Amino acid sequence: MSNAARSILYVRLPVWKIWPGGVVYVADFIHKQRPGIRQEILDLALIPPPSRGAELKRRLLEFRPDVVAFSWRNMQTFGPHPENDALDVVMNFDHSPKPWRRIKAAWQAIGIIRDYAVARLRNFAWFRLARQLLPESRIVVGGTAVSIFGKYVAEKCPSDTVVVVGEGEEAMLSIVDGFNDPAGNHYYKDSSGRVSHHPAEESFDLSRLTAVDFGYVESIFPGFRDYLGGTIGVHTKRGCPFQCHFCLYNKIEGGRQRYRDPAEVAKEIETLEKVYGVKDIWFTDAQFCSTRRSMKHVEHILDEMLARQVKVRWTGYLRLNYLTPEVARKMLASGLTSIDLSFTGTQDIIDSLTLGYDLEQQMAAFRLFKDAAVEGWDKQKIKLYMPLNAPGETPDTLRATMARIRELYEMFGRDNVLPFIFFIGVQPNTPIEEKLLASGYLPRGYDPLTLNPFTIKKLLYNPKPLGAMIGRAYLEALECSSKLDEGANVEGDYVGRATMEILERKLNESFPTPYRQRRLFSLQTVVTPQGTDT
Known part of the structure; x- marks a missing residue:
């Protein structure tokens, strides 16, 4: 697809029921920049598991979008969340004094790993389904999981797929405009199967994000009121x-x-x-307030909320x-x-x-x-x-x-x-991962997306x-x-x-007396100066 897009179907891949904020912000931004584009949001989290594949196929065939944008939130197996509790399972398997609980935990662990493996294979199968049904459409994959494992995802996607890392607004805008001038941090798998990386030239200007038009979002998102x-x-x-x-x-x-x-x-x-x-708001920033400058920004938001007499419960x-x-x-x-x-x-x-x-x-x-x-x-x-x-x-x-x-x-x-x-969950390309590799705790060349339960346990440090x-x-x-x-x-x-x-x-x-344990390895201390905004 090289011409400007006229329609986008956003597909929120199955996850526990949690507000799809990233998809909503991108869809709202695209609508304001290109109001003539038709958009829909399909949230598979709200559809019973046996019906998800059929519903996806139905919407692809009925809507026939020029762009199919998948949002993938979760990919690793060690992260506890409302649909499983990996922490309890690992603790019971490793440390329970009761043999039957350790056996039960082993079985539960196999189930968690199986579910993640099946979900991963299923998601890639849905990308291929979109390509099969709509050979001329462009596929986009983004979301938290993709931002961490972008290259891995890109290699397994069908041809003509854009894998967006981090912020999606600029990348999606360039895609709907025909992708002649690619923007944003992304990987692209072309028609020959070659994967290339396009780093973002600059960060997205957040002043362009005005208040979400929820009336419009409700009109394109059938599951809106469920949240x-x-x-x-x-x-x-x-x-x-x-x-x-x-x-x-x-x-x-x-x-x-x-x-x-x-x-x-x-x-x-x-x-x-x-x-x-x-009634309940969660501020999704990395941290709602952190630096001296951001504290001033927070205070301005609070002043605006108080002036408007907004009655909500909030945290972050x-x-x-x-x-x-x-x-x-x-x-x-x-x-x-x-x-x-x-x-x-x-x-x-x-x-x-x-x-x-x-x-x-x-x-x-x-x-x-x-x-x-x-x-x-x-x-x-x-x-x-x-x-x-x-x-x-x-x-x-x-x-x-x-x-x-x-x-x-x-x-x-x-x-x-x-x-x-x-x-601590060990993530790839972080300082703690490098220290653990250097110490021998993790082997060089390990797979951060492995399904090996003994490696997974190590990643939950x-x-x-x-x-x-x-x-x-x-x-x-x-x-x-x-x-x-x-x-x-x-x-x-x-x-x-x-x-x-x-x-x-x-x-x-x-340890009845004061005790100082030798560190397993030394960590170089590089404390960011408090309040530094670069």
Whole structure:
């Protein structure tokens, strides 16, 4: 296809039910730039699995779009999500003292791997179906999974396929204009099967993204109202200047933060709330606030929301380095429902992972929130996403984390503090991957998309000797939590809080005196200067 497109069918590949924000933003942008183009959104997540293939075929044949754009969110097997809990499975397989649970976990693991393998093969089969039914149409594949594994995806796609990495607006606009002047970061597989890479010449100008025209989106998206009772994602910026060792945001979106117009962001939220009755908003930025400049941008958005009297509950991943009492008050007044942030109780771990913030500054920001909450603090939760057993973790650093959590219990009340247990997922082309390769933890030439369960377990980083102790503490807490859910007469607690308390007891039993564990390998510390916007 070399002529300008007249129609686009967006196909959201099956995933758990979560708002398809990326597809919506691209479709809205294309409509505003090229209003004559017909567009439709087909969300396969909303269609029963046995009917998905037939529905896709029906829409392809009835609509016969010039461009078929697939959105692929998830590709790796180790990521826990609402449709499976890989973390529980791995913990039971590795650390359960009950043989039958380890056998059950092994069977569940096989099921998870099988489901991912089948889903991957099915998605590629649907790309081939689109090419078979519409030989003259151009195929586009984008989404989170593709942004990480773009070259791999491109190699397995049919001919005349554009695989978009990261932002999709510029690439899609060039595609609908005939693809004579390709734009955006993408791979292209031509008619001869050759794959070429076109890096983005510059980042997309986010000031061009005005408030989404939800009336138009509803007209092209039959499943639109199915999402209105849940959480809707809104983004305010792209790019991340930080260099966290396990994260790819700064590569996918770039290291320079770019901002949407605060008035347009607030208008978008106002429409969702006042026209469609949406009550819950998740800000989908890498971090809603992080640098000094982005904190000013956040404050302008909050001012706009308050001026429009928008009544929503909102949250997003936060950095609190530059929080002020005034911004804290505005956050609470505009509907902040939880403080979600990365948390570890020692500066050593923060620095080893190059998270780029100061622990004492973070704790001071928590106190600002406490002081700003004149009334009704019990409506907000403190959600601590803790990368346990990260490289450099020792019994001492774990104890320090527990001590900091107790400070937060005292500050906000124990029931309002929710520690989330997670382990670092090793992604390709990140600093932590290179360190793990250099140390021999991962073999050179390993496949990050492998279906080998023993490699997959390594990609969910939780090594010896602390890994087993953490795993057993988690399983013990999970068992108590399960009994509580079943109505048994036992003392129960939120699983994250219980895990940390059980783990502290186990640490005191195994390491009764101060203990400093030798690091498995050294990590070069390169802390991004706080507040630097490049």
